[in-house]
Amino acid sequence: MKQSQTLIPTLREVPSDADIKSHQLLLRAGFIRQNASGIYSFLPLGKKVLQKVEAIVREEMDAVGGVEILMPALQPAELWEMSGRWGTYGPELMRMTDRHNRAFALGATHEEIITSLMRDEVNSYKRLPLTLYQIQSKFRDEKRPRFGLLRGREFLMKDAYSFHSNKESLDHSYEELMRAYSNIFRRCGLNFRAVQADSGAIGGKDNHEFMVLSEIGEDTIAFSDASEYAANLEMAAVTAEYEQQKHSGNSMKRVETPDQKTITDVAAYLDVQAEEIVKSILFIADEEPVLVLVRGDHEVNEIKVKRALDARVIELATTEETIKYLNAKAGSLGPAGVSENVKILADNALKAMGDLIIGANEEGVHFINAKLERDFNVSLFEDLRFILEGDPSPDGKGSIQFAKGIEVGHVFKLGTVYSESMGANILDENGRSKPMIMGCYGIGVSRTLAAIAEQFNDENGLTWPVNIAPYDLHVIAINMKDEVQSQVADELYKLLTDYRYQVLLDDRVERAGVKFTDSDLIGLPVRITVGKRASEGIVEVKIRKSGEVYEVQKEELTDKLQDIFRQLSNI
Amino acid sequence: MKQSQTLIPTLREVPSDADIKSHQLLLRAGFIRQNASGIYSFLPLGKKVLQKVEAIVREEMDAVGGVEILMPALQPAELWEMSGRWGTYGPELMRMTDRHNRAFALGATHEEIITSLMRDEVNSYKRLPLTLYQIQSKFRDEKRPRFGLLRGREFLMKDAYSFHSNKESLDHSYEELMRAYSNIFRRCGLNFRAVQADSGAIGGKDNHEFMVLSEIGEDTIAFSDASEYAANLEMAAVTAEYEQQKHSGNSMKRVETPDQKTITDVAAYLDVQAEEIVKSILFIADEEPVLVLVRGDHEVNEIKVKRALDARVIELATTEETIKYLNAKAGSLGPAGVSENVKILADNALKAMGDLIIGANEEGVHFINAKLERDFNVSLFEDLRFILEGDPSPDGKGSIQFAKGIEVGHVFKLGTVYSESMGANILDENGRSKPMIMGCYGIGVSRTLAAIAEQFNDENGLTWPVNIAPYDLHVIAINMKDEVQSQVADELYKLLTDYRYQVLLDDRVERAGVKFTDSDLIGLPVRITVGKRASEGIVEVKIRKSGEVYEVQKEELTDKLQDIFRQLSNI
Structure with a gap:
């Protein structure tokens, strides 16, 4: 893509209403723009990153047998009344009426729709298990939208629902989805933990949140310094043993x-x-x-x-x-x-x-x-207290430390709450009617994008991991008016595109300083600068994250890039 | 994909509320389900077809320099007030208020959002032309939703907007988009015409609708039997010459x-x-x-x-x-x-x-x-009358015939109506401020899916063109309980998947009749039936559309399929 033919409106100033790194940088580097409080447009670069995250999500969901569908955002109120949530969901659920005064919810989540679909279409254990997912916009009227894409009112989510005729089948899918989620966030380059979370009113101990570790996280994670143990602060069991103190015998x-x-x-x-x-x-x-x-x-x-x-x-x-x-x-x-x-x-x-x-x-x-x-x-x-740093880890290994986390995923054994209230029953092996057993699994796709931006940046801008970067390479001619430079830049753009690299060519007639600043801000993994030595057939290759710089002969460029990308892909 | 692991709820009966072929068959073959009047879920097969149409749209939009973005569905009322459409759009525009009682429109179209974005981010002719597009759900509260996906209230649309500093640039993009649209609908296998349409209040003669020819179309197209000329009925100029009659001289x-x-x-x-x-x-x-x-x-x-x-x-x-x-x-x-x-x-x-x-x-x-x-x-x-069949074609070539059409695409020179009302100005080459000139270009993605289904079916079900079919091949074992048959079916499933065919394997334990009926209904281009002769290494290959049947040795299957698909791709 030539930069002159797309829209990357970079900003020099830090926007006053953005108080965390990812929000500031996604705005400054021209990835997103706000349309209203908590409501954003994804500009060309933002959309590219979204698509990369989506592709990873699809691959991993498909790998564990997930089947993609697409449900509507407009959901009849009757379905929400049937599940009981029309009354209980509160003002976060956006509502509207159509021209005939029929009430609708704007999908904050899709349990009602999917359960009614399964109720109508599946009535035998023989058709289960089944895992259906979609990637789609969700609507939640947050009281206080903030942190850019991290807490918005319209956002992109992958939601999945699994249906089972018995608990073992749910357990199996739950394990598979846990693995898929780990793969997804690992492939996104994220430093994350799967933490035990509170099951709330629904009960059941199997409920995990995938938390990206970050100082700006709104949740505190208690994790062991010597094992995989991690839980939401409020969930971590205290197993500390206390030294017995003697009573003095004095009266009160x-x-x-x-x-x-x-x-x-x-x-x-x-x-x-x-x-x-x-x-x-x-x-x-x-x-x-x-x-x-x-x-x-x-x-x-x-x-x-x-x-x-x-x-x-x-x-x-x-x-x-x-x-x-x-x-x-x-x-x-x-x-x-x-x-x-x-x-x-x-x-x-x-x-x-x-x-x-x-x-x-x-x-x-x-x-x-x-x-x-x-x-x-x-x-x-x-055990009625919050765990503290230094307390023993509940799994008996090591002691507890705290970290802040951004929730990017959630897997949850729903059980039969929705299938019971909505009458989604199947006949089991013995011909008896019983409610389907359900699991649900969410990933905040646009939030994941922001979480990656939050973990991958430095003082000059974003530093996208290779899997997620909107383009692989940024080709810059220092002086587009210099015929040799602009010609070499063009030539490299074509060559590297033929080599299946995704290339962004800065063909703008701008000062070199502006180009470098924008390039650092955007944060593609590798920059190729075509400068004065282009006439000798030499260009500069710079790795954005490490800052390493190489002078490379044009003829050796594809070999050098192969090395660099092999290295960068082992994050 | 194994049929036991996905959701394809076929129906034997024609749904009573579906009165056109595409609607009936998409329901019967398990591609879609209705959630409310004019609101649908895309089940696994429907979602696959959508994705194929989307992929073609993206490729052709990218080929003419379109850049993909994603704008929100929730649009602040203030933007619609600025363009004047908050008052004029009528009840088709779905509206709601958030928890703070601020009014929003649910995106029926995105001129306001994109124009405000361009107003804020682009202020020089140097940054133009620019064509931005998105594929996204649109909301329109149709008075009378009908014909399934053809006239729904929530539907998938590709909308594009181009921005220019002069009319010639708009003309150029318009031509390019016309070509891209022709490519898209041709690749979808559709029999369509680009017809001149009324420009309504906005004016300008360049306004074309892409119409898929179909008896159930809601619009009448007047086209020449001897040239490319095609126009909406109300647009076709009458150039007939009439034989002069003499007056009798009698008084009134x-x-x-x-x-x-x-x-x-x-x-x-x-x-x-x-x-x-x-x-x-x-x-x-x-x-x-x-x-x-x-x-x-x-x-x-x-x-x-x-x-x-x-x-x-x-x-x-x-x-x-x-x-x-x-x-x-x-x-x-x-x-x-x-x-x-x-x-x-x-x-x-x-x-x-x-x-x-x-x-x-x-x-x-x-x-x-x-x-x-x-x-x-x-x-x-x-010229004040409607053209009639038999009238001369306005381009002087041949005479007019009528056909009914389904509008699947629309390209339109918007001019400066939005940029003027919303203040989206640029400085031109002479440093003078003037409004950007705009074009807009829509494709009903889900409607295109329905239009394809409307053109590709027979008495037994759907007959998808190769480019659009949810899978390439349907592999069926007549008797899954027969060990040889189930083993050969499995083997072919793996083999053909390795050969990069998209394969649907009917691994259900069902009667052969049920499987064949479902298979015809679903309408994948080629069916491979594993029956009694599987023990001799022979399977049956049937082309869905033509009904041609071949008995093929397993070893020769991939060669035979190569021939068939080469042939089928030249629709």
């Missing part, structure tokens, strides 16, 4: 702690460590009050509390509620002397504590020397 | 024609030919009354009237208006004695008529022996 004693609101304040005021204090937090779980206790230096993990209680809904108590149940406000709560209708849960760490410092359900007052069982009772000890 | 005479409402009625009642009667029709053109006269056997072409008057808006007069201006109702109108503020236009044919029979502006009464100029005056003679 009331102490004044005026105006000391936080654990840190109280510890300083009483001259003790935070881990000697008990943090007491009141939740309302399915409308019942539950007081949760964790060690002062730990943080309560609400998801673990919810799971320990097997609760449907859990919320932090309001001030009204803490007063109603404990006659005190948050910051002064404690377990001693509370009414029996307040259930008390404690994190495992509490069992090992000695003399406890607890809130007295009275402002500006604490109890010291409190003792478990003597001064209050706990109905359940459980 | 009032005759009773009680209850004779139509030209046919009056002709029968007076025992004359329809061509001796004048048809008089009152229009309101830009709020002024205009009486239009055509010969009784001709039909008024409103578009020609509008053009002759250079009117902005033209409408048939209401009864209220005919009474107001002519004191009579439609059916009794005539040109004699009408007030001077009613302009009278006549079709060229009238000049050659002798004694005229005209309405008397009085119910149940006509005048006979009327004479032009003596009894009434015509302010303008023009």
Whole structure:
């Protein structure tokens, strides 16, 4: 492609509304433009990269038996009512009515459509398993679109759905899809982890998110420094063992702690460590009050509390509620002397504590020397806290470290929630009707593009991996008005295109500085500069990522490039 | 692809709501399914065909310098307000509001988005010409979605927009795009014509529709039986010369024609030919009354009237208006004695008529022996009627025939309507600011798929052309439980896949009759049947379209297929 015949509107300035590298660089290098908040156009270079990602996704999906289809963006509300999500999805689901006032959702996801399709077309176990996928625009009205393509309102997604007549078949497909996803992100050059994620209301432990490691990630990953273990922060089980502290035998004693609101304040005021204090937090779980206790230096993990209680809904108590149940406000709560209708849960760490410092359900007052069982009772000890860096890895290998991640993929065992609500049944081997078992598998295609840009850049611009770069080579003539240079550049453009390289030729009449700056910004893997020595048959080859530069005889160019690309492909 | 691993839900019955061949067969052969009125899912086979059409579109668009991009479906209302179309597009434009109550259009077309993009990114003639295209879902809330994919509400379209600094450049791109479109539809195997179309309010004579010839087409094409000439019915100029009839010299005479409402009625009642009667029709053109006269056997072409008057808006007069201006109702109108503020236009044919029979502006009464100029005056003679079969072709070669057509493509010189309203200006060679000149070029990708199905079928099902078929070959074992047959089928599947054929293997345990019926319905170009003679190393090769059958030794199969496909590719 000749640069004069395409649209690559580079920018010198960093756009003021772009606060992360990938967003800034995709705008500056002319890959994308914003049309509205969270809504983007992919310009020629952006579209090329999208297509490369899509091609990899298709190859790997096909390799595990996925079959491609295309479902509509406009989805009748009736289907969403049938699944129950028309009411529960909230304002993120974009909705509209047609000229006959019939309501539609703009596809945020396609479980309803695919389940209704399978319900209508497949009724025997003999036709399963089946994995269908599509690559298509999705619509989600994010409250706060940001980070460019990372959190947009219209974005490209690959979504896949698998259907099974038994659990083993789902397990098998799940494993295959996990492998396909690893292949996809590896081929995109990404540094990523497959992490265990919360299954939310749907349940089932098999639920993995594919996270690209990045400082700007919105999720924290807890991973082992000595194994493959990785989980979302809220999912990581704490298996730490605590050294048992002895109780002094002293009886519980009331102490004044005026105006000391936080654990840190109280510890300083009483001259003790935070881990000697008990943090007491009141939740309302399915409308019942539950007081949760964790060690002062730990943080309560609400998801673990919810799971320990097997609760449907859990919320932090309001001030009204803490007063109603404990006659005190948050910051002064404690377990001693509370009414029996307040259930008390404690994190495992509490069992090992000695003399406890607890809130007295009275402002500006604490109890010291409190003792478990003597001064209050706990109905359940459980793992209720967030894991910390340095905690042992739950798989017993190494210790936990944290990293930030960008979620680019998600695989999930859906089970029968949709097939049951929508009546997608099959007859099994014994002629009995039962709901299909489903898995679902998503990849944010445009988000993956942004994640790659986030991992592949330097101070001068983007540094695309070979598999993903919009073109392989950037051919630049320093001075297009110089006949020899422009002729050699043209000749190389034709030659290298014949060699099946994808070549971008900067044939613009611009200053060399402008061309080099743009070239670095765009970030193709290799640049070939045709300059003064073109008359001697010598051109310059520069590897964008490493900065390595070679002077190469024209005749040796294809051999040299073969070496370089062989090397670059082993990222 | 093994049939057991994909989804091809064939139907034996013709779906009751599908009334044309392509719709019936695409449903029956399991290519598509309807999700809502005018909204479809493409199942695995349908998606394959779509991708083949898309690939041809991309190749031909790239060959004429088109550059692919991807714009969003969600388009801010402000852009449509700027172009003026938010108010004028009507209920076909789907609209919605986001969570912040901001209005959006769902892209029915992308002139606004692309023009705003070009306005923001390009400001010099040096960056032009530029042709940008995308393949993307479009949304139009058709009043009456029908004919399956031919008139849907969500459909796949390739839309392209070219930008120029001068008219010659637009002319050049227009020619190139015309050629690209011809290539695309030819490669799709279609029997089509590029026809001149009405330019509507925008003007300019360069406006062509690509019409696939088909009885179920909604448009009538007038084409020459001896040249390339083809135009939409309403566009075809009438160049007929009429034999001059002499006037009898008799004076105009009032005759009773009680209850004779139509030209046919009056002709029968007076025992004359329809061509001796004048048809008089009152229009309101830009709020002024205009009486239009055509010969009784001709039909008024409103578009020609509008053009002759250079009117902005033209409408048939209401009864209220005919009474107001002519004191009579439609059916009794005539040109004699009408007030001077009613302009009278006549079709060229009238000049050659002798004694005229005209309405008397009085119910149940006509005048006979009327004479032009003596009894009434015509302010303008023009070509105002629809062309008829048998009329001479306007290019002077041959005579006109009619055919019905399905519009699959449209190329159009937009000019500066969008660039002016949206302020997309460039500086020209002299440093003067002027609006970019635009062309736009659409192809209904999913509609093209349906048009192919409409042209390629027989009583047993679809008969895909080689370039477009979802797979090249259908391999069928008559009895999968027969070990030799299933083994040979498997072997051929692998062999032919290695030879880079796209193969569909029917590995289902079904009766042979079911397999053959499905195979004919799906319509892959060539079927290979593995039956009883598989044990002798012999299989049957059948060409779907011609029905030719060969018994072939396994060892000779690839040679035979090479011959067949070479032959089939020369459609």
